[in-house]
Amino acid sequence: MNVNRLKTQLQAIAYQFKGHLWFALDEQYEIRKKVFNHAINNDPVVIIEAFCEQDVCLAIKFANLHSLPISVKGGGHSNTGSCVVNDGIVLDMSLFKFIALADDRKSVVIGAGVKNKELDAYTAQYGVAVPLGTCPDVGVVGATLGGGIGLLSRKFGLTCDNLISVKMIDAQGTKLVVNSFSNPDLFWALSGGGGCQFGVITEITLKVHHIPPTVMGGIIEWPISEAKKVLKQYSDEVLNSARDYFLYAYISRASKDQEKISIMAFSTATKPECESFFKRVSRWGNAANIDIGEKSYLEMQSNAYQSELCVYWRNGFISQALSSEFIDKIIDCYANCPDNYGGIMFDPLGGAIQDRDMEDTAFIHRKSSFICSVTGVCEGPKMRSTIKNWVDDSHTILSDFYNERAYQNYEYLGKDELKMYFGENSIRLLALKKRYDPQSRFYGSLSRHLLVT
Numbered sequence: 001m002n003v004n005r006l007k008t009q010l011q012a013i014a015y016q017f018k019g020h021l022w023f024a025l026d027e028q029y030e031i032r033k034k035v036f037n038h039a040i041n042n043d044p045v046v047i048i049e050a051f052c053e054q055d056v057c058l059a060i061k062f063a064n065l066h067s068l069p070i071s072v073k074g075g076g077h078s079n080t081g082s083c084v085v086n087d088g089i090v091l092d093m094s095l096f097k098f099i100a101l102a103d104d105r106k107s108v109v110i111g112a113g114v115k116n117k118e119l120d121a122y123t124a125q126y127g128v129a130v131p132l133g134t135c136p137d138v139g140v141v142g143a144t145l146g147g148g149i150g151l152l153s154r155k156f157g158l159t160c161d162n163l164i165s166v167k168m169i170d171a172q173g174t175k176l177v178v179n180s181f182s183n184p185d186l187f188w189a190l191s192g193g194g195g196c197q198f199g200v201i202t203e204i205t206l207k208v209h210h211i212p213p214t215v216m217g218g219i220i221e222w223p224i225s226e227a228k229k230v231l232k233q234y235s236d237e238v239l240n241s242a243r244d245y246f247l248y249a250y251i252s253r254a255s256k257d258q259e260k261i262s263i264m265a266f267s268t269a270t271k272p273e274c275e276s277f278f279k280r281v282s283r284w285g286n287a288a289n290i291d292i293g294e295k296s297y298l299e300m301q302s303n304a305y306q307s308e309l310c311v312y313w314r315n316g317f318i319s320q321a322l323s324s325e326f327i328d329k330i331i332d333c334y335a336n337c338p339d340n341y342g343g344i345m346f347d348p349l350g351g352a353i354q355d356r357d358m359e360d361t362a363f364i365h366r367k368s369s370f371i372c373s374v375t376g377v378c379e380g381p382k383m384r385s386t387i388k389n390w391v392d393d394s395h396t397i398l399s400d401f402y403n404e405r406a407y408q409n410y411e412y413l414g415k416d417e418l419k420m421y422f423g424e425n426s427i428r429l430l431a432l433k434k435r436y437d438p439q440s441r442f443y444g445s446l447s448r449h450l451l452v453t
Helices: 003-016 027-032 053-066 116-124 140-146 184-190 224-240 271-282 297-301 324-335 351-355 385-401 417-422 425-436
Strands: 046-049 070-073 089-092 099-101 107-111 163-169 175-179 200-207 215-223 245-253 259-267 289-295 310-318 342-348 370-378
Touching: 003 046, 003 053, 027 046, 053 070, 053 089, 053 163, 053 200, 070 200, 099 116, 107 116, 116 140, 116 297, 140 200, 163 184, 175 184, 184 425, 215 224, 215 271, 215 297, 224 245, 224 259, 224 324, 245 324, 259 271, 271 289, 289 297, 310 385, 324 342, 324 385, 342 385, 370 385, 417 425
Parallel strands: 046 089, 070 089
Antiparallel strands: 099 107, 107 200, 163 175, 163 200, 215 259, 215 289, 245 259, 245 342, 310 370, 342 370
């Protein structure tokens, strides 16, 4: 590949784009190729800041002419940097920021550059919300395509379960409307199939749901010595509690002598019901520190995450309750975590997530009970080997209790990623990939190991 020649050819047609083109050595190139995980440092040929659909079509045309892969960057939260492809074209969709609530307040149309925090802030004005994930800076479109798990998932389903319609530009530059009536097979794939793998999404329409003015939530935490008791009761509660409740468990530490087991709790139930429920939760272990109260839903969604960190992440789905043996392994693994550079977390599933059949969408994990994630973080330009090794070693130990599946939105570049993400649905997804993107122009898990021709 002659990068200089490609740059010259792109510069010659730059006037046709309404958005900007950024190349290596440009200051904005270095800024815009960054993703939230600072361990990723990919080098695309060009970053095209798309201003309109015509810019997207021009980029696809150039990619086809020169056999270049395309990746699409919305929020920039691909854990492995899939949104910034090496030696290809990155379409930066951050200018597609429009949001419009329908007159009946039952759905909302959003552009491909909208982040969770922007959509939450907009819908909060009208007393409604979309079931989104808990990280404010994640792009809504990318999270939707991979599933989308958060505070409202047990009550209203995954983000992709609330997908109504999609506008997409395919590998031939054709503009498509995709929903349950128009291109329904593609709509199935976009509902949990992960990433922009079939084309460039320019906008999506999502269902919204009424949210009470105040909800209940916050943090309950205990010393790490209480972890076994807490996690056992946590497991039982998640499997049996009402859909109004969402309990996210995690083990972390501020320092070696400040290890703790915590529950991030949330509910849309009535205040008396919540007070009774959370009081019972606080008794799962001794010496609980409780910070639970009435808040707006927007406050609950406004979590602060430290930026500019290197992140290494492994995860797996668990089909049943957390066994005593598994909990013991969790505690043992965390005891080996280097300093305060990692955590072990549990996303609860169940509720409305399990209402859909596994064949209804590309999201295959509906019968699972939990996602267990082991994450390592550090400052600096590279992930430290000691932290990475701890994550890998812990994952190897814990994977004996997983069901051989992993969450596509917590991406990991493994040789069996299709099986892990999509199971038996991968066969249908690959067939649709071949139909809609026969040259594997769009980079992602469905074509990662194929040569772009």
